[in-house]
Amino acid sequence: MNLGDVQAWTDNFVSFDDRLLERIAVVWPSCQAVLSEQPEEDAITINLVDRLGKDPIVRRLCYWIEYQFEPFGVAPDGSKYSKGKIDIGVLLDWERERYLAYECKRLNVSQAAGRSSLATAYVTQGMMRFMTEQYAEGLPVGCMLGYVMDGDIEFAMERLEKAIAAHQPLALLDGPTPKVSVQQIRRFLTRHNRPSCMKIELRHALLSYTSLA
Amino acid sequence: MNNPLVFKQRLWMREPDAKLFSYLLRLPKLEAFIVDFKSISRQKATSNRQWVIGQGYQPFNDDAEGDSVVPKEREKRSDFVGRLPDVPIGAFTRLAQAIDALKPAESSHVRRYGFEAGFQGVRILVPRGVETAQNRLRATYCDQSLTFQHIMQAIVVPDGDEERAKLLTALLNSRIAVWYAFHGTASFGSDRPEVGQANLLILPFPSPADLPNETAALSAAKELVQIVDEARAETQNAFAPRVEDQEVLQRIDQLAYKYFCLSPDEIALIDDTVDFIMPAVQPHEGHFPDLWQVPDAAQRALYAHTLSVSLSGWFQGQNRLGTRLMARSADLAILRLRLNGHEDYAEEQQGDLTTVLEYLSEHIHQPLDGNFQLMPDLRVFVGGCLYLIKPMQLRFWLRSTALADADGIALDLQQAVTMQRPRSAS
Numbered sequence: 157m158n159l160g161d162v163q164a165w166t167d168n169f170v171s172f173d174d175r176l177l178e179r180i181a182v183v184w185p186s187c188q189a190v191l192s193e194q195p196e197e198d199a200i201t202i203n204l205v206d207r208l209g210k211d212p213i214v215r216r217l218c219y220w221i222e223y224q225f226e227p228f229g230v231a232p233d234g235s236k237y238s239k240g241k242i243d244i245g246v247l248l249d250w251e252r253e254r255y256l257a258y259e260c261k262r263l264n265v266s267q268a269a270g271r272s273s274l275a276t277a278y279v280t281q282g283m284m285r286f287m288t289e290q291y292a293e294g295l296p297v298g299c300m301l302g303y304v305m306d307g308d309i310e311f312a313m314e315r316l317e318k319a320i321a322a323h324q325p326l327a328l329l330d331g332p333t334p335k336v337s338v339q340q341i342r343r344f345l346t347r348h349n350r351p352s353c354m355k356i357e358l359r360h361a362l363l364s365y366t367s368l369a
Numbered sequence: 370m371n372n373p374l375v376f377k378q379r380l381w382m383r384e385p386d387a388k389l390f391s392y393l394l395r396l397p398k399l400e401a402f403i404v405d406f407k408s409i410s411r412q413k414a415t416s417n418r419q420w421v422i423g424q425g426y427q428p429f430n431d432d433a434e435g436d437s438v439v440p441k442e443r444e445k446r447s448d449f450v451g452r453l454p455d456v457p458i459g460a461f462t463r464l465a466q467a468i469d470a471l472k473p474a475e476s477s478h479v480r481r482y483g484f485e486a487g488f489q490g491v492r493i494l495v496p497r498g499v500e501t502a503q504n505r506l507r508a509t510y511c512d513q514s515l516t517f518q519h520i521m522q523a524i525v526v527p528d529g530d531e532e533r534a535k536l537l538t539a540l541l542n543s544r545i546a547v548w549y550a551f552h553g554t555a556s557f558g559s560d561r562p563e564v565g566q567a568n569l570l571i572l573p574f575p576s577p578a579d580l581p582n583e584t585a586a587l588s589a590a591k592e593l594v595q596i597v598d599e600a601r602a603e604t605q606n607a608f609a610p611r612v613e614d615q616e617v618l619q620r621i622d623q624l625a626y627k628y629f630c631l632s633p634d635e636i637a638l639i640d641d642t643v644d645f646i647m648p649a650v651q652p653h654e655g656h657f658p659d660l661w662q663v664p665d666a667a668q669r670a671l672y673a674h675t676l677s678v679s680l681s682g683w684f685q686g687q688n689r690l691g692t693r694l695m696a697r698s699a700d701l702a703i704l705r706l707r708l709n710g711h712e713d714y715a716e717e718q719q720g721d722l723t724t725v726l727e728y729l730s731e732h733i734h735q736p737l738d739g740n741f742q743l744m745p746d747l748r749v750f751v752g753g754c755l756y757l758i759k760p761m762q763l764r765f766w767l768r769s770t771a772l773a774d775a776d777g778i779a780l781d782l783q784q785a786v787t788m789q790r791p792r793s794a795s
Contacts, residue, residue: 157744157747159733159747160732160751162782168708171786212631218388249387249780
């Protein structure tokens with residue numbers, strides 16, 4: 157039970173996702189080291205989750221970190237069903253409904269025809285899942301991890317800004333707002349009005365697939 | 370989640386324990402390579418090509434079964450029991466079984482033959498009961514022919530896997546094994562202190578490659594195997610130097626922690642559970658568990674230090690938070706944590722509980738006259754200081770409690786931060 161004013165403490169507080177991102181930055185080089193030059197998104201995420209699950213600091217931070225975490229929805233008849241698979245679900249404690257969702261997307265993928273930014277897919281198949289509450293239902297925060305496959309963070313950022321601004325269903329309240337980088341991980345925030353009228357803050361982190369190797 | 374142990378785990382685990390449990394839960398289990406002898410054919414059980422587990426024989430009890438007429442064709446005589454040396458549970462020796470003084474069972478007449486392949490060859494013997502004096506499981510490596518009753522189980526080891534068996538023997542004797550069994554098996558902690566065959570197989574037994582630091586795990590494994598070899602040499606040579614049992618067990622614990630790559634916080638969770646929680650699980654008349662005692666100054670200091678270090682990671686630029694015991698009585702104490710305070714833990718010798726409570730009450734504009742024994746997690750924030758009002762019982766001052774308190778404070782602040790943000794965004 158807490159009493160009194162917590163402001164001085166919250167002003168200095170390092171949020172959970174900031175601390176997790178610090179650990180992602182630590183394990184990221186070893187993760188890249190075992191992967192091919194242009195791995196699939198799932199291969200990256202699986203190796204990232206495996207390393208995070210073994211990291212002693214992450215072990216103290218969260219109760220469970222799960223690849224393809226399936227949150228439950230409730231049907232009108234009261235039965236539960238799977239709402240889909242979130243790339244990374246981080247359970248902070250025993251409560252299954254209290255989790256931090258990470259949707260992962262590749263960006264700047266080299267293809268035969270040249271480089272594809274995949275910024276539109278990041279928005280429509282990533283961020284929108286938080287908007288529809290398929291992910292993080294009833295929760296105020298969600299996270300996006302962008303794997304920038306050619307290491308060109310500037311190009312990825314530029315394309316993402318355009319894609320976010322162009323997609324009206326995102327109901328953008330503000331952002332993209334830059335956040336202080338964690339090591340070489342570029343970060344920004346966006347805030348949105350969900351159709352349910354509940355606001356959500358999306359915290360984005362762009363990881364260079366080459367520069368940390 | 371489909372977890373039949375949820376009530377038991379909620380009873381004995383707090384959040385930090387649950388986090389450690391979830392780490393160990395992910396690791397490969399014994400059931401991944403050990404099969405129950407009942408599930409395979411007799412031929413396969415004796416083939417020495419796979420790991421098989423089974424229980425010892427059940428003796429025929431004349432007194433209990435004499436009334437019922439046992440037909441001649443159902444009368445069972447074992448080829449092993451009564452011929453080979455027999456290990457009663459009282460003669461079981463940890464790590465390496467001594468057989469010099471053992472005699473065969475008086476009769477070869479048995480009620481059940483048991484797992485006869487477990488009477489010969491290389492195997493690990495594991496009694497079902499938890500040794501409550503030590504709060505440990507017991508396991509011994511054995512390659513001499515002997516029989517044993519169903520209170521023990523044998524894990525038969527295939528040819529070529531002897532080193533791995535010695536490693537498993539050592540790990541089963543460690544505090545990690547009993548800690549995991551306490552939280553992860555059905556009986557121990559809620560019924561009898563025992564770990565049956567099916568429950569034994571859910572204990573984690575990763576290979577070094579499964580662990581975060583393979584090099585460290587390999588090095589620890591080598592030393593653990595050596596400990597078992599030393600114990601075997603001791604049982605075979607009456608003149609070999611004997612290492613005290615406690616010392617060996619402590620060495621095993623340290624190496625097991627290294628093998629599983631546990632952090633100091635995680636080690637503290639296990640040590641507190643084995644030292645303080647398990648002995649208090651079944652209180653009985655005339656026994657006053659340490660957990661209920663008043664914490665001494667050293668225990669209070671350790672709690673404060675653990676809490677300070679564990680919380681500091683959640684605040685920018687803090688290596689630790691300042692800690693000070695502001696006042697205490699026989700029942701309660703008030704601990705102050707201070708942001709940007711780097712002073713070492715100290716206790717106010719003249720601190721008066723009522724005065725501090727009045728000061729806090731004045732700052733939060735509400736009375737503090739509740740029953741603090743019923744609110745063991747009461748926290749009062751005043752500016753950059755956080756006051757914890759805690760009952761003076763050791764269970765509230767363990768290192769594991771400090772870790773749980775740190776998690777609780779961090780989670781509350783995380784929620785407070787999240788709740789503040791939408792207001793500022795709108």
